[in-house]
Amino acid sequence: MAEKKTLWHELTKGFVSENPVLRLVLGTCPTLAISTSVTGSLGMGLSATLVLIGSNFVVSLLRKLIPDKVRIPAYVIIIASFVSIVQMLVKAFAPAIDQQLGIFLPLIVVNCIILGRAEAFAGKNSVLASTIDGIGMGIGFTGAIVLIALIREFFGAGSVAGLQILPESIPPMIIFILPPGGFFVYGILMALANRLAERKDLPPAELQSCEHCPMSVACGGRFVDQADNEKEVKEA
Amino acid sequence: MVLDKKLTVSASPHVRSSVTTTGIMLDVIIAMIPALIAAVVFFGPRVLGLTAVTVITAVLSEYVSRKAMKRHGTLGDLSAVVTGMLLAFNLPATMPFWMAAIGSVVAIVVVKQFFGGIGMNYVNPALIGRIVLFVSFPTAMTNWVAAGAWHKGGVDTITTATPMAQLKEVFTGGNFDKIGEIVEPGLGEMLMGKHGASLGEVCAIALIIGGLYLLIRGVISPIIPLTYVGSVALIMLVAGRGNLQFVAYQVLGGGLLLGAIFMATDYTTSPVNPKGKVIFAIGCGVLTSVIRLYGNIPEGVSFAIIIMNILVPHIENITTPKPFGTPKEEKAAKEGDK
Numbered sequence: 001m002a003e004k005k006t007l008w009h010e011l012t013k014g015f016v017s018e019n020p021v022l023r024l025v026l027g028t029c030p031t032l033a034i035s036t037s038v039t040g041s042l043g044m045g046l047s048a049t050l051v052l053i054g055s056n057f058v059v060s061l062l063r064k065l066i067p068d069k070v071r072i073p074a075y076v077i078i079i080a081s082f083v084s085i086v087q088m089l090v091k092a093f094a095p096a097i098d099q100q101l102g103i104f105l106p107l108i109v110v111n112c113i114i115l116g117r118a119e120a121f122a123g124k125n126s127v128l129a130s131t132i133d134g135i136g137m138g139i140g141f142t143g144a145i146v147l148i149a150l151i152r153e154f155f156g157a158g159s160v161a162g163l164q165i166l167p168e169s170i171p172p173m174i175i176f177i178l179p180p181g182g183f184f185v186y187g188i189l190m191a192l193a194n195r196l197a198e199r200k201d202l203p204p205a206e207l208q209s210c211e212h213c214p215m216s217v218a219c220g221g222r223f224v225d226q227a228d229n230e231k232e233v234k235e236a
Numbered sequence: 237m238v239l240d241k242k243l244t245v246s247a248s249p250h251v252r253s254s255v256t257t258t259g260i261m262l263d264v265i266i267a268m269i270p271a272l273i274a275a276v277v278f279f280g281p282r283v284l285g286l287t288a289v290t291v292i293t294a295v296l297s298e299y300v301s302r303k304a305m306k307r308h309g310t311l312g313d314l315s316a317v318v319t320g321m322l323l324a325f326n327l328p329a330t331m332p333f334w335m336a337a338i339g340s341v342v343a344i345v346v347v348k349q350f351f352g353g354i355g356m357n358y359v360n361p362a363l364i365g366r367i368v369l370f371v372s373f374p375t376a377m378t379n380w381v382a383a384g385a386w387h388k389g390g391v392d393t394i395t396t397a398t399p400m401a402q403l404k405e406v407f408t409g410g411n412f413d414k415i416g417e418i419v420e421p422g423l424g425e426m427l428m429g430k431h432g433a434s435l436g437e438v439c440a441i442a443l444i445i446g447g448l449y450l451l452i453r454g455v456i457s458p459i460i461p462l463t464y465v466g467s468v469a470l471i472m473l474v475a476g477r478g479n480l481q482f483v484a485y486q487v488l489g490g491g492l493l494l495g496a497i498f499m500a501t502d503y504t505t506s507p508v509n510p511k512g513k514v515i516f517a518i519g520c521g522v523l524t525s526v527i528r529l530y531g532n533i534p535e536g537v538s539f540a541i542i543i544m545n546i547l548v549p550h551i552e553n554i555t556t557p558k559p560f561g562t563p564k565e566e567k568a569a570k571e572g573d574k
Contacts, residue, residue, distance in 0.1 A: 174371060174374070191350075
């Protein structure tokens with residue numbers, strides 16, 4: 001088996017092709033809420049990465065001991081203990097970031113990236129692969145949230161990481177640091193990530209069914225149907 | 237006999253309509269010209285510069301985004317020109333040019349081209365352009381100047397409150413008797429356009445002339461404008477405790493006429509059926525009135541139209557006419573499934 005190549009793949013898949021934020025659409029809430037400032041985003045990304053690596057490691061280690069029926073509560077307890085450790089560390093060594101993140105730091109417990117990776121990957125794979133998966137996904141999450149924050153803080157406040165860059169005479173576009181601006185930037189970056197992932201000849205992310213989309217009456221799900229048809233044509 | 241004439245054999249379609257997108261857009265542009273002239277008269281030549289900036293940026297954004305997405309060019313249908321003009325109509329005369337240009341780019345690239353171009357946008361592009369600017373640059377977007385002030389000395393010197401803010405004062409204070417004192421411009425001035433407002437909404441007469449032109453040319457149906465303005469008037473009659481002056485100010489002031497005639501009637505973002513149009517327009521009227529009376533901002537036309545735009549697919553869904561004879565069977569079949 002080409003073990004080396006697989007491990008490299010586990011690391012890099014989180015960067016673009018399976019980026020947790022931009023491709024898997026996980027962790028949307030902290031991403032939109034925190035990405036108004038670059039420093040806060042960096043703090044959030046690093047904290048989540050630490051928790052992710054730790055929880056993936058332990059979940060994978062215990063995967064044969066945890067009964068299938070109670071795996072979710074078990075995962076949450078593992079994750080919660082790592083979140084407590086990280087929270088105490090941040091409070092002790094970076095109180096400013098703790099102030100900025102507020103409730104979103106303890107809320108990493110229910111961050112769906114971490115639970116999602118435990119459920120989808122660490123519960124089924126070896127300790128080494130799970131840890132590397134955690135590192136890759138953590139880098140992907142941190143990269144995406146910092147990128148969104150760079151754009152939003154630059155246009156919305158005229159600064160980068162608190163340093164004023166645009167002169168005071170140019171009023172910043174406040175909408176960028178408000179929720180609608182967050183959604184705009186997020187959507188456009190998602191489209192770019194899809195484009196990049198397609199270029200790499202990787203399989204496109206599986207489209208969700210249209211049933212739950214409130215706007216499906218408008219398009220009648222025809223976009224998904226079209227994609228399916230094209231796939232079938234190609235396969236045939 | 238008929239057969240004496242030479243028979244021409246051709247493939248269908250045999251009857252072609254002369255109505256084209258370009259023709260409709262051209263009619264809309266012509267209908268906007270009276271309001272544009274009025275704006276130049278009241279706010280000075282800077283209006284022309286502002287309109288030119290929004291139109292040119294809109295056309296350029298359309299061209300560049302179509303090229304970048306490798307789709308066929310759609311400049312010929314003139315829809316980008318209409319969007320640019322409508323956006324300019326929603327701005328105050330003092331708006332810095334670069335901010336207006338940002339509004340055009342947002343309207344065309346984000347709202348229109350990202351969703352597939354003309355006919356695919358789910359909300360009115362010019363209105364989103366306006367709202368993005370309004371949220372981003374609140375001071376620049378509410379820097380109203382008194383109409384005609386440019387004759388006396390620079391546009392930047394005299395700023396004024398819009399009648400809408402003063403009307404809100406009347407409503408919250410309940411001073412309907414003193415409406416003539418609190419609201420500065422008289423009703424005649426409101427009709428002709430002598431008050432602080434954005435470019436397109438200043439002269440009610442010019443807007444009505446444009447609307448009549450569109451009606452006569454058959455470009456818009458009267459259902460949406462009449463129902464929209466009518467429902468606002470009715471609600472204001474109740475809210476104003478029967479004060480007709482209050483109703484008249486509410487109808488003539490703000491962006492109501494501009495929105496009802498030019499924005500709410502946009503084909504892409506309004507329902508097809510007459511029944512749907514009525515529901516859509518009443519929704520616009522109720523939302524506009526509620527925002528005007530109880531909202532934090534004095535004017536709600538743009539937000540009301542955008543919210544109803546988003547609901548249009550659902551309105552279409554419930555107002556689609558059913559083919560004769562089918563409904564009962566369908567219902568029975570559905571119940572049978574359960």
